Amino acid sequence: MRVTKVRQVGGLLLAFFxxxxxxxxxxxxxxxFDLTTEEIYSLxxxxxxxxxxxxxxxxxxxxxxxxxxxxxxxxRTLRNIAKKSNFVSIExxxxxxxxxxxxxxxxxxxxxxxFRSDDRQVLFDDPTxxxxxxxxxxxxxxxxxxxxxxxxxxxxxxxxxxxHDHSEAAMTGHNHSTGGRPISLHERHGMGIARESLEHLGFxxxxxxxxxxxxxxxxxxxxxxxxxxxxxxxxxxxxxxKYIEKAGRVLFLLEPDANAGLEELLREFDVEFSxxxxxDPEKHFWADxxxxxxxxxxxxxVTRNLPxxxxxxxxxxxxxxxSVDRNLRTEVILATSYxxxxxxxxxxxxxxxxxxxxxxxxxxxxxxxxxxxxxxxxAYFDQLGNGALFLNLxxxxxxxxGAIDLLPRQYKEGRLSLSxxxxxxxxxxxxxxxxxxxxxxxxxxWKKRK
Numbered sequence: 001m002r003v004t005k006v007r008q009v010g011g012l013l014l015a016f017f018x019x020x021x022x023x024x025x026x027x028x029x030x031x032x033f034d035l036t037t038e039e040i041y042s043l044x045x046x047x048x049x050x051x052x053x054x055x056x057x058x059x060x061x062x063x064x065x066x067x068x069x070x071x072x073x074x075x076r077t078l079r080n081i082a083k084k085s086n087f088v089s090i091e092x093x094x095x096x097x098x099x100x101x102x103x104x105x106x107x108x109x110x111x112x113x114x115f116r117s118d119d120r121q122v123l124f125d126d127p128t129x130x131x132x133x134x135x136x137x138x139x140x141x142x143x144x145x146x147x148x149x150x151x152x153x154x155x156x157x158x159x160x161x162x163x164h165d166h167s168e169a170a171m172t173g174h175n176h177s178t179g180g181r182p183i184s185l186h187e188r189h190g191m192g193i194a195r196e197s198l199e200h201l202g203f204x205x206x207x208x209x210x211x212x213x214x215x216x217x218x219x220x221x222x223x224x225x226x227x228x229x230x231x232x233x234x235x236x237x238x239x240x241x242k243y244i245e246k247a248g249r250v251l252f253l254l255e256p257d258a259n260a261g262l263e264e265l266l267r268e269f270d271v272e273f274s275x276x277x278x279x280d281p282e283k284h285f286w287a288d289x290x291x292x293x294x295x296x297x298x299x300x301x302v303t304r305n306l307p308x309x310x311x312x313x314x315x316x317x318x319x320x321x322x323s324v325d326r327n328l329r330t331e332v333i334l335a336t337s338y339x340x341x342x343x344x345x346x347x348x349x350x351x352x353x354x355x356x357x358x359x360x361x362x363x364x365x366x367x368x369x370x371x372x373x374x375x376x377x378x379a380y381f382d383q384l385g386n387g388a389l390f391l392n393l394x395x396x397x398x399x400x401x402g403a404i405d406l407l408p409r410q411y412k413e414g415r416l417s418l419s420x421x422x423x424x425x426x427x428x429x430x431x432x433x434x435x436x437x438x439x440x441x442x443x444x445x446w447k448k449r450k
Contacts, residue, residue: 043080047133051085056140058088061105062113062127063095071111074127081132088136115139121200126305144202145221145398149191151207153228153260156253156377158205160190191226193381194390201391203398210236222249222397227373231261241265247364249397253373256315269358270330271369272320274342277313278352278371282339285310290343292336292354300333302357302392307385309334314372316342317353330358334370357396368393 064071082088095102112125117139124135149158195205256277280292293310297303319330334355354371376390
């Protein structure tokens with residue numbers, strides 16, 4: 001009897017150790033079974049193709065909330081990505097538990113992070129397979145092209161330093177909401193952070209003087225005219241028009257109350273800039289009604305998944321309807337709320353366009369026009385969605401978005417669709433027949449016992 005008990009205990013211990021051994025071996029096996037209908041825990045075939053083509057080290061830093069199931073799923077996706085490629089490494093942390101890591105990497109929120117490869121980095125806040133793979137494509141892509149900033153008209157300087165000293169505002173009369181910067185500019189006020197962000201993405205940035213010669217824009221993938229305050233000369237406008245008609249791509253960041261001399265050129269491409277500041281009492285940033293805030297966007301790739309953006313001292317844009325012999329398609333991509341009014345017409349409340357894209361379908365040229373440039377300067381670039389909007393605008397112009405078209409996959413609820421006849425059968429068998437059958441069985445047992 002005692003020997004039998006010893007054998008039983010020995011058998012239980014052996015079974016226990018075998019289960020432990022199986023679990024330890026399972027930890028080293030990367031293969032897993034994905035039994036979900038949409039295979040949401042597996043990488044898609046397109047994602048696998050991208051990962052197989054990676055031939056340079058990529059380090060991914062991702063901040064996630066350990067309490068969030070959705071962000072734990074994102075971590076699982078990242079681990080699948082790292083297992084698929086020997087060139088990909090990941091670093092995961094909770095910014096609440098490890099705030100020093102978040103600060104060191106410039107990450108402010110859980111569910112966001114960055115991809116690093118060589119001297120380039122790409123920030124992302126879309127913690128899905130689509131967002132991860134597209135960020136991977138961007139950080140490993142070759143040079144994305146040459147971006148040219150116009151120079152010579154007191155434009156916002158891309159080679160400025162990163163700080164912006166508002167203590168001089170009282171002396172210079174500097175006020176963003178009154179239509180941009182004064183002629184006497186602070187030398188450090190510009191788009192230095194924007195330029196660094198573009199260079200991190202793989203762009204080369206140069207300043208170009210359009211007055212230099214007729215080929216002053218040669219080689220530019222896109223041209224950015226950032227808040228000019230003095231007029232362009234006729235020869236410059238001629239060179240600019242020549243560039244546009246050769247499938248050129250231009251981002252105009254205009255300022256109210258500043259005469260840049262571009263109105264006639266824009267009107268020819270179906271865009272009119274009134275130069276009048278917009279006041280939005282319903283949706284504005286902080287307490288400044290002259291800084292409209294936008295959170296609802298027309299459907300467009302540029303504004304997809306974009307958080308709130310705001311525009312200090314923005315002017316109204318509208319399709320002019322006066323383009324001459326051009327096959328154009330014009331779309332509004334940014335607009336204020338329906339309570340906004342013009343500074344000189346306070347009684348006329350309606351939604352007003354502050355961002356327009358127009359495409360020449362014959363020459364393939366693209367013009368993106370915004371009624372404000374201060375949203376992308378150092379003072380505001382890294383606030384809310386302003387920087388992301390600027391980078392999206394540039395990506396749209398340079399055709400460098402390079403997004404991989406992956407279909408987002410989610411949990412799929414199982415549904416059973418029944419006809420009326422089938423519903424009647426279910427009613428009869430479950431609602432009527434079941435209870436009647438139980439009553440019959442109970443009656444039979446009672447009768448037999450009696």
